[in-house]
Amino acid sequence: MRRKSEPKNHMSCELRAVSVNESVCRAIIGVFLAPENPTATELADIKCAVSEAVTNAIVHGYGAGNEGIVYLGAEIYPDRTVRITVRDKGKGIEDIALARRPLYTTDTSGERSGMGFSVMESFTDRLRVLSRPGAGTRITMYKRLS
């Protein structure tokens, strides 16, 4: 989605790819969006989508026991569109279409639902996935606030 206008605010940060930072990322995005007065539902949707993207980066991008950094960025545009980017430099996704399929998971423990991308798609207006095996993954999500 090419945007003509400049963002009126933006933020970016990097966090160690450890699971405790999933809630940290939700908190960061909540604080960043607070001045825009999003509705409770909008905020909950965005937090959930961010949680899924960050979890994917930690669990699938890097995997257990691997060091890495998760990059979280957000921009707010004058038309109240929020663009959120979650990026990792992990192993990447071999088949993005397959990964986005509901209930698909590479996890064998039976404890991952395979619904991460479906949640991101449902709770945002648009989801873009860029990935290269061996290089990493970039998730970009758009949501326009009311």
Added chain:
Amino acid sequence: MLTRDHVSFDLENGEGILTARLSGEIDHHTARIFREEIDRALLRETPRALTLDFSGVGFMDSSGIGLIVGRLEMAREIGATLTLSGLSQRLCRLLELSGVDRLCGIVISKSTEREDLFHETEIRT
């Protein structure tokens, strides 16, 4: 909600019904803690029915779906039923989105549209 201190359990075992009251936030980080505690109680008490009470849960992502499906399988293994209670509309939406309701014969009561009132949900095992 950044520490495990915000996750608490209240397990009751009366009439063969085990109730696990979940509170706090359920994500990939905390799901492991819930899973270990619930499974430990399940194997110890071997109840005929397990209820997961979500009324104290302020946030849940798809890790919660994995938690529910995993506990459904655990309950089946010991011959117990699984009931989900205290689900907000938001959590119901996640369940519907994941298709857990269709897969497991979940029953969602939509008696109200108010976010602050909760639905009773039963998974027939």
